[in-house]
Amino acid sequence: MTQAYQDTQQAGATIDVRYVANLARLNLTDAEVATFQAQLSQIVAYVNEIRALDVEGVEPTAHAAPVRNVFRDDVVVPGLEREQAIANAPEHSADLFKVPTIVE
Amino acid sequence: MGKYRTTIGLEVHVQLKTHSKMFCGCGTDFGAPPNTHVCPVCLGYPGALPVMNRDAIRLTVISGLMLGCRINSYSKFDRKNYFYPDMPKNYQITQYDLPLCLGGSVEIEVGGRVRTIGITRIHLEEDVAKNLHYATWSGIDFNRAGVPLMEIVSEPDLESPEEASAYLLALRQILTYAGVSDCNLEEGNMRCDANCSLRPADRVELGTKVEIKNINTVKGVQGALEYEEIRQAEALDGGRTIVQETRRWDADLGITSSMRTKEDAHDYRYFPEPDLMPVALPAEQVAAWKAALPELPQARRERFVAQYGLPEYDARVLAAERAVADYFEAALRLIPGSPKAVSNWVMTDVLRVLSERTIDIGRFPIPADALAELIGLAEKRVINSNTARDVFALMLDEGGRAGDIVKTRGLAQVSDTAAIEKVVEQAIAENAKSAEDFRQGKAAALKFLVGQVMRLSKGKANPQMATEMLVARLGKG
Ligand SMILES: [Zn+2]
Numbered sequence: 001m002t003q004a005y006q007d008t009q010q011a012g013a014t015i016d017v018r019y020v021a022n023l024a025r026l027n028l029t030d031a032e033v034a035t036f037q038a039q040l041s042q043i044v045a046y047v048n049e050i051r052a053l054d055v056e057g058v059e060p061t062a063h064a065a066p067v068r069n070v071f072r073d074d075v076v077v078p079g080l081e082r083e084q085a086i087a088n089a090p091e092h093s094a095d096l097f098k099v100p101t102i103v104e
Numbered sequence: 105m106g107k108y109r110t111t112i113g114l115e116v117h118v119q120l121k122t123h124s125k126m127f128c129g130c131g132t133d134f135g136a137p138p139n140t141h142v143c144p145v146c147l148g149y150p151g152a153l154p155v156m157n158r159d160a161i162r163l164t165v166i167s168g169l170m171l172g173c174r175i176n177s178y179s180k181f182d183r184k185n186y187f188y189p190d191m192p193k194n195y196q197i198t199q200y201d202l203p204l205c206l207g208g209s210v211e212i213e214v215g216g217r218v219r220t221i222g223i224t225r226i227h228l229e230e231d232v233a234k235n236l237h238y239a240t241w242s243g244i245d246f247n248r249a250g251v252p253l254m255e256i257v258s259e260p261d262l263e264s265p266e267e268a269s270a271y272l273l274a275l276r277q278i279l280t281y282a283g284v285s286d287c288n289l290e291e292g293n294m295r296c297d298a299n300c301s302l303r304p305a306d307r308v309e310l311g312t313k314v315e316i317k318n319i320n321t322v323k324g325v326q327g328a329l330e331y332e333e334i335r336q337a338e339a340l341d342g343g344r345t346i347v348q349e350t351r352r353w354d355a356d357l358g359i360t361s362s363m364r365t366k367e368d369a370h371d372y373r374y375f376p377e378p379d380l381m382p383v384a385l386p387a388e389q390v391a392a393w394k395a396a397l398p399e400l401p402q403a404r405r406e407r408f409v410a411q412y413g414l415p416e417y418d419a420r421v422l423a424a425e426r427a428v429a430d431y432f433e434a435a436l437r438l439i440p441g442s443p444k445a446v447s448n449w450v451m452t453d454v455l456r457v458l459s460e461r462t463i464d465i466g467r468f469p470i471p472a473d474a475l476a477e478l479i480g481l482a483e484k485r486v487i488n489s490n491t492a493r494d495v496f497a498l499m500l501d502e503g504g505r506a507g508d509i510v511k512t513r514g515l516a517q518v519s520d521t522a523a524i525e526k527v528v529e530q531a532i533a534e535n536a537k538s539a540e541d542f543r544q545g546k547a548a549a550l551k552f553l554v555g556q557v558m559r560l561s562k563g564k565a566n567p568q569m570a571t572e573m574l575v576a577r578l579g580k581g
Contacts, residue, residue, distance in 0.1 A: 023185070023371060023373060025187055061382075062180050062376030062382065063180075063376070063378075063381060063382060065381070067381045068381055068382055068383065068384040069381070069383055069384060069385070070155065070156065070380070070381045071155070071156050071157070071158035071161065072129070072155040072156065072157060072158065073158055073159075074122050074123050074124050074157050074158060074159035074160070075123065075124060075129060076123050076124045076129055076130070076131040077124070077129030077130075078129075079128070079129070079130045079141065079142050079143030079146075080142055080143055080144070080147075082137070082138075082139045082140050082142075085139050085142045085147060085246075086139060091241075093243055095137060095138040095139055095245075096138055096139065096236060096243030096244060096245055097139070097243065097244040097245075097246070098241050098242075098243055099189045099241065099242050099243070099244060100241065100242070101237070101238075101240065101241055101242050102189055102235050102237065102242040
């Protein structure tokens with residue numbers, strides 16, 4: 001269970017906006033942090049209202065629609081031509097997407 | 105054992121044998137030119153929607169059943185969020201809290217000690233792209249992105265690098281038997297993350313664990329863990345604490361080194377994948393798969409001993425690989441009276457050729473029924489064992505059936521007394537010196553004379569009969 005998720009599990013807990021923004025690679029100004037802090041707190045408070053409900057006997061679910069087992073057959077279908085695929089890349093070589101050197 | 109106890113757990117990633125990727129119809133064949141098996145889904149285009157590959161689910165469940173897992177009646181997919189160039193969506197579709205399979209175990213044997221290694225879970229996820237590194241830039245090939253990858257997580261039950269290696273080999277054998285993966289290490293079909301910790305022998309609680317990422321050979325896993333055992337023991341001896349970290353294995357240098365990952369790198373903010381509906385396999389479906397499971401390697405070994413009376417050693421060699429065991433049984437079905445002869449031919453001649461030519465049995469030129477025909481001729485003494493080996497070589501290089509080769513080349517063994525007698529006489533006449541030597545008690549001379557009989561008969565004489573006749577003629581025995 002992640003930290004951000006656990007935080008929202010505790011009523012009244014505040015979200016660490018800077019931490020979450022950093023995980024999402026977002027650079028926020030102090031003003032933006034303040035704005036999102038207020039907005040996210042409202043959202044968490046709203047979600048926390050569910051805690052007041054009696055959900056005894058209600059199965060937790062990740063999806064609201066009663067649909068299960070949506071599969072496709074294991075069949076190969078043509079995708080994109082390589083030229084098409086790499087055309088949108090900011091940079092590419094003859095056959096690869098080019099990115100800044102990856103340091104492991 | 106020494107001062108410390110080692111605790112190891114393995115996470116093994118296995119590429120499933122499907123034609124198409126996990127969530128799109130792109131092909132999965134290895135070695136295709138870069139970025140030729142790609143589409144909006146596996147390139148992570150916004151708005152492209154994934155659809156689950158039915159067979160990837162089936163193969164994962166079959167793996168679970170082979171390993172004695174419980175199959176979750178309700179399973180779902182989640183997003184694991186992180187940023188890396190090989191993952192263009194910035195999340196990997198995987199399974200977090202409701203994997204397809206739970207529990208299970210693998211039996212291993214190291215140094216005569218049999219142990220049961222627990223399996224925690226098996227989940228299904230998509231593979232990431234392949235990074236290629238150049239002097240001033242890196243390149244990404246998305247052919248592998250989205251290929252179905254099954255992750256098998258073991259309990260921290262392994263107590264030594266040898267056990268880890270035995271576990272991997274046993275797992276690979278079972279998965280190959282199940283036909284769910286080629287488990288080809290060279291093609292990256294099987295990759296492994298190893299967790300390893302040491303603790304003083306008298307302590308119960310586990311020490312700080314270190315994770316070694318992405319090792320792709322069985323030898324590498326053993327080497328990396330052997331290195332870690334020494335490194336951690338030295339640190340503990342020196343009163344230093346072990347840092348919880350991720351390390352990489354350098355096979356060339358034979359060392360592990362720290363990967364200096366960021367502190368928050370493990371906060372993946374998992375949440376349910378909204379684009380995929382849950383999987384709830386009907387119990388009848390799972391039961392049908394279970395009923396159709398192939399025999400486990402160990403069960404097959406035991407059956408080879410019980411049913412065919414083969415020595416333990418033969419059974420182990422023959423059952424090591426499912427395709428070889430299938431080949432053996434296919435040949436044996438045609439000459440059911442000669443299990444040991446078939447075993448000898450497969451173990452020595454067939455496996456030797458496979459190793460010389462570095463091919464697998466699927467590409468072995470002599471089909472099982474053709475080998476059975478050859479062995480049948482040798483067993484019925486239609487041809488002697490030397491001729492049988494020659495016919496085998498001919499079949500190997502030119503194909504054809506043993507019966508035809510024996511007939512057209514006139515290779516049938518001569519067991520006609522009069523005919524052999526004639527050749528024996530000729531051999532004695534032409535080699536009077538050797539005949540005399542044998543009479544004088546030189547046993548080696550007999551071998552030479554039998555050889556001459558075989559030569560004069562073009563290999564067709566029954567060597568047993570020739571020997572007996574020579575001994576009778578030369579009056580010694
Ligand atoms: Zn695709």
